[in-house]
Amino acid sequence: MLQYFETEARTARQVQGTIENVSRRTVLGGVLATSSFVVALRVSTANAREALTPYPTGAAGMPHTVVADPNVFIAIAPDGAVTIVTHRAEMGTGIRTSLPMVIADEMEADWSRVRIVQAEGDEPKYGNQDTDGSRSMRHFIQPMRQCGAAMRHMLENAAAVTWGVEPALCRAKNHQVILLDGTKKPSGKSLSFGELAKAAMAQPVPPQDKLLYKTAAEFTLIGKGSTKIADLHDITTGKAVYGADIRLPGMKFAVMARPAVLGGKVKAHDAAKALKVPGVEAVHELEGVHKVPRGFGILGGIAVIANSTYAAMAGRDALDIEWENGPNASYESVAFDKEMTATAAQPGKVIRNQGDPDAAFTKAKQVFSADYHAQHIVPAAMEPLVAVARVADGKADIWAPVQSPYGARKDLAEALKIPIENVTVHVTLLGGGFGRKSKWDFMVEAALISQKLGGTPVLLQWTREDDLRHAFYHTVSVERIEVAIDDKDKVTGWRHRTVAPSIISTFKEDTGYSFPIEYGMGFVNTPFEIANVRCENGKAMAHTRIGWYRSVSTIPHVFAVQSAVCEVADQLGRDPKDFLLELIGSDRRLDPKALGFPDDFWNFGDPYEAFPIDTARLKNVIRIAADKAGWGKKIPARQGLGIAAHCAWSSYVATVVHVEVGNDGKISVPEVTTAIDCGLYVNPERIRSQMEGAAVMGMSNTVYSGITFKNGAVEQSNYTDFTVARMSNYPKKVTTHIVDAPPGTHSGGVGEPAVAPFSGALCNAIYAATKKRLRRLPTGDIVT
Amino acid sequence: MPSINVNGEKRDYSGDSAMPLLWFLRDELNLTGTKYGCGAGVCGACTVHVDGVAVRSCQTTAAEVTGKSVTTIEGLDGNGEHPVQKAWREVNVPQCGFCQAGQIMQAASLLAKNKAPTDDQIVEEMSGNICRCGCYQRIHDAVRLAAGGV
Ligand code: FES
Ligand code: FES
Numbered sequence: 001m002l003q004y005f006e007t008e009a010r011t012a013r014q015v016q017g018t019i020e021n022v023s024r025r026t027v028l029g030g031v032l033a034t035s036s037f038v039v040a041l042r043v044s045t046a047n048a049r050e051a052l053t054p055y056p057t058g059a060a061g062m063p064h065t066v067v068a069d070p071n072v073f074i075a076i077a078p079d080g081a082v083t084i085v086t087h088r089a090e091m092g093t094g095i096r097t098s099l100p101m102v103i104a105d106e107m108e109a110d111w112s113r114v115r116i117v118q119a120e121g122d123e124p125k126y127g128n129q130d131t132d133g134s135r136s137m138r139h140f141i142q143p144m145r146q147c148g149a150a151m152r153h154m155l156e157n158a159a160a161v162t163w164g165v166e167p168a169l170c171r172a173k174n175h176q177v178i179l180l181d182g183t184k185k186p187s188g189k190s191l192s193f194g195e196l197a198k199a200a201m202a203q204p205v206p207p208q209d210k211l212l213y214k215t216a217a218e219f220t221l222i223g224k225g226s227t228k229i230a231d232l233h234d235i236t237t238g239k240a241v242y243g244a245d246i247r248l249p250g251m252k253f254a255v256m257a258r259p260a261v262l263g264g265k266v267k268a269h270d271a272a273k274a275l276k277v278p279g280v281e282a283v284h285e286l287e288g289v290h291k292v293p294r295g296f297g298i299l300g301g302i303a304v305i306a307n308s309t310y311a312a313m314a315g316r317d318a319l320d321i322e323w324e325n326g327p328n329a330s331y332e333s334v335a336f337d338k339e340m341t342a343t344a345a346q347p348g349k350v351i352r353n354q355g356d357p358d359a360a361f362t363k364a365k366q367v368f369s370a371d372y373h374a375q376h377i378v379p380a381a382m383e384p385l386v387a388v389a390r391v392a393d394g395k396a397d398i399w400a401p402v403q404s405p406y407g408a409r410k411d412l413a414e415a416l417k418i419p420i421e422n423v424t425v426h427v428t429l430l431g432g433g434f435g436r437k438s439k440w441d442f443m444v445e446a447a448l449i450s451q452k453l454g455g456t457p458v459l460l461q462w463t464r465e466d467d468l469r470h471a472f473y474h475t476v477s478v479e480r481i482e483v484a485i486d487d488k489d490k491v492t493g494w495r496h497r498t499v500a501p502s503i504i505s506t507f508k509e510d511t512g513y514s515f516p517i518e519y520g521m522g523f524v525n526t527p528f529e530i531a532n533v534r535c536e537n538g539k540a541m542a543h544t545r546i547g548w549y550r551s552v553s554t555i556p557h558v559f560a561v562q563s564a565v566c567e568v569a570d571q572l573g574r575d576p577k578d579f580l581l582e583l584i585g586s587d588r589r590l591d592p593k594a595l596g597f598p599d600d601f602w603n604f605g606d607p608y609e610a611f612p613i614d615t616a617r618l619k620n621v622i623r624i625a626a627d628k629a630g631w632g633k634k635i636p637a638r639q640g641l642g643i644a645a646h647c648a649w650s651s652y653v654a655t656v657v658h659v660e661v662g663n664d665g666k667i668s669v670p671e672v673t674t675a676i677d678c679g680l681y682v683n684p685e686r687i688r689s690q691m692e693g694a695a696v697m698g699m700s701n702t703v704y705s706g707i708t709f710k711n712g713a714v715e716q717s718n719y720t721d722f723t724v725a726r727m728s729n730y731p732k733k734v735t736t737h738i739v740d741a742p743p744g745t746h747s748g749g750v751g752e753p754a755v756a757p758f759s760g761a762l763c764n765a766i767y768a769a770t771k772k773r774l775r776r777l778p779t780g781d782i783v784t
Numbered sequence: 785m786p787s788i789n790v791n792g793e794k795r796d797y798s799g800d801s802a803m804p805l806l807w808f809l810r811d812e813l814n815l816t817g818t819k820y821g822c823g824a825g826v827c828g829a830c831t832v833h834v835d836g837v838a839v840r841s842c843q844t845t846a847a848e849v850t851g852k853s854v855t856t857i858e859g860l861d862g863n864g865e866h867p868v869q870k871a872w873r874e875v876n877v878p879q880c881g882f883c884q885a886g887q888i889m890q891a892a893s894l895l896a897k898n899k900a901p902t903d904d905q906i907v908e909e910m911s912g913n914i915c916r917c918g919c920y921q922r923i924h925d926a927v928r929l930a931a932g933g934v
Contacts, residue, residue: 314800
């Protein structure tokens with residue numbers, strides 16, 4: 001998402017990664033499950049390898065795009081150890097393992113001899129590092145394959161020089177290069193990667209158009225099901241290093257008191273009592289960034305520095321602060337929802353128009369209309385925000401669980417008033433991110449505190465309460481859907497009005513309207529074959545910081561659209577799954593122009609020609625999910641199945657939720673069936689874990705989690721009142737079906753696409769079980 | 785000076801008697817495997833064993849465990865080969881991993897007192913531990929798997 005906000009060129013700098021997490025990993029044999037996505041131009045039968053034509057991705061629009069230099073990402077030691085740098089942040093998706101798998105497979109490295117090194121924030125060196133938007137595999141499978149293939153060629157070329165033969169007679173296989181005889185059979189001679197290391201790395205890097213890639217049939221890691229994540233052993237033994245686990249000599253611990261209302265300021269404060277708390281060593285005021293738009297500017301407040309986190313927290317409790325709240329103190333969630341509902345009832349700004357919707361509604365025999373509401377949500381990753389900073393002698397080192405280390409580095413340099421070359425951002429493991437850790441305000445706070453302390457290293461810990469009360473909030477929304485139906489029960493008109501404070505208000509002057517990224521998330525691109533469609537946006541001003549949370553605007557949009565489809569099906573006496581397939585209509589690639597999509601239509605950042613919306617793929621996942629879930633089977637009373645599907649982040653997902661509603665109204669979910677088509681896929685084991693996690697997060701979003709404001713301040717404080725799914729009530733059994741995409745299909749996103757369909761599918765299932773339609777998220781866990 | 789036995793070692797304790805064990809472990813002993821997630825006893829990320837039983841270290845003061853035996857994730861098994869840890873790896877439980885030390889300590893405590901827990905007993909025991917990444921299905925599977933091996 002950040003490509004929208006960051007256009008400045010940044011200074012280059014070469015740094016070497018310093019946090020190394022060397023982990024044990026094992027590879028077991030797996031089921032062959034791959035699909036080829038490439039056009040073979042020329043195939044060398046001797047090597048069963050093929051040339052690939054590069055396709056364009058959204059990476060071209062990201063700051064610093066991609067780097068595909070094997071010398072940046074791969075090093076081979078004389079003992080044969082292969083070091084692979086991973087430049088994307090690990091927050092639970094497994095990307096720290098999956099991207100190196102791509103390189104290792106393509107270069108024929110033995111996975112058990114690969115160690116993974118986490119890159120520092122350095123985009124000129126590594127390419128874009130904003131780990132969000134489900135982009136890592138979408139944008140980097142090509143450059144990583146290119147790095148691996150180039151290094152394989154370099155190994156073979158080095159062997160050719162050693163043996164004095166043609167490179168075509170040298171074939172890399174499983175960590176060695178084998179010499180082939182005149183008949184292309186192994187001659188019995190070989191050189192290990194270790195023996196070739198020095199010479200191979202000194203070889204010139206072959207250009208992409210001279211590279212041959214492994215064919216899908218030759219993959220040993222890509223698409224296989226058994227590669228364990230690199231950090232698995234460390235995680236299960238407490239050795240994995242997250243943000244708060246960094247320890248520096250002389251390091252102090254800090255917490256901050258921040259204004260409860262956005263734009264609030266410290267009017268007066270008295271630190272005397274805080275300074276008397278045992279262990280408290282200093283108190284400093286940090287000036288907030290109050291110019292609007294705020295970006296990721298710090299909120300400001302009072303920092304308490306102590307010799308333990310506990311003492312710092314106790315010191316904060318003892319502070320006397322008088323706050324000045326400012327204009328956002330009037331923000332109140334109940335009133336705001338009423339305001340948005342009224343706005344949604346009126347025509348809004350037209351974002352997409354196709355055909356003549358007004359005429360369709362005038363002529364309609366029946367009109368369906370409903371409003372769908374959703375509250376704010378916070379990402380609330382289990383690891384609260386934290387950063388360690390040492391700012392001394394004109395140099396800054398910051399360690400943090402951060403999704404966007406290079407963006408952070410630039411802002412840190414500005415805030416500290418030192419050149420970017422003197423700022424180093426070290427990326428630790430992230431204890432969950434979900435979008436919040438793309439925003440680096442917490443790192444700037446830590447760095448400013450260390451600077452104020454004259455260079456003392458400091459660990460700034462956000463408490464859980466801080467995390468809930470000073471977030472960048474997933475937006476609050478009202479979605480209105482109106483459907484025109486003619487006398488033959490055919491849908492002739494579709495109107496969708498979205499009303500929600502926009503993320504763009506964080507980066508630009510707030511107009512109250514959304515922006516292309518939000519429109520592109522299941523609002524303007526609803527793939528229905530309906531003749532007359534209008535998508536409108538009603539005005540809603542932001543009174544808190546709005547940010548992106550895993551799955552972003554697809555959550556409210558897809559909830560509304562997929563609920564409405566089921567409601568109309570019911571009104572017409574149709575099966576919801578059949579009706580959904582019928583609305584999607586014929587097999588086709590949507591034509592954005594013909595359908596009246598806006599000129600600045602945002603296709604998850606990807607070029608539309610390479611990543612078109614393909615209704616055949618969408619219908620395919622719907623059919624598979626429905627079949628596997630036993631759609632149509634007889635199920636007991638007060639149980640029901642619900643379905644929802646969408647295309648997002650260039651992947652296709654359908655989810656069937658099986659719900660059981662107790663006689664006391666208690667909602668529980670015994671089973672979820674998800675089908676995903678994400679194109680060429682790398683690590684099916686991690687795709688499954690993402691689908692399972694998406695169902696749990698979907699359950700939280702739908703049933704439990706909501707943030708409300710009163711007098712401009714967040715009402716919730718901790719997991720006590722901002723509730724999330726627990727083992728006492730979560731989707732018990734999630735079955736994932738990874739669908740083989742048609743040959744030639746590019747890799748799509750995995751982290752986000754499966755979250756949004758859950759909400760619609762669950763509410764549709766609840767309706768099937770109880771005839772109660774829930775249109776407000778969160779629903780609570782009791783159907784009344 | 786009061787002392788606590790942590791992972792088999794005697795550790796002297798001289799600080800504020802109200803300091804939660806969590807911060808003593810993390811900030812004074814640098815045993816960072818035990819995590820802070822909520823500070824309110826409602827997430828389980830900070831779970832350790834006191835005399836073999838799971839407790840929330842954010843809700844237990846260092847003073848309360850004087851003379852007792854504390855086990856953290858680092859001390860559960862010298863080689864990380866406790867049956868629960870092995871089961872966790874076998875089932876590929878973790879996503880981000882942040883909650884997992886607490887989950888593992890909770891599960892190990894359950895299996896120490898009940899070698900063959902029912903599904904309901906697993907749910908009851910593990911419901912205090914939040915996993916925001918949503919690994920519950922695999923956590924449940926791993927506890928079941930470990931039960932066969934404890
Ligand atoms: S940190 Fe102790 S229960 Fe959450
Ligand atoms: S694995 Fe991320 S919170 Fe549990």
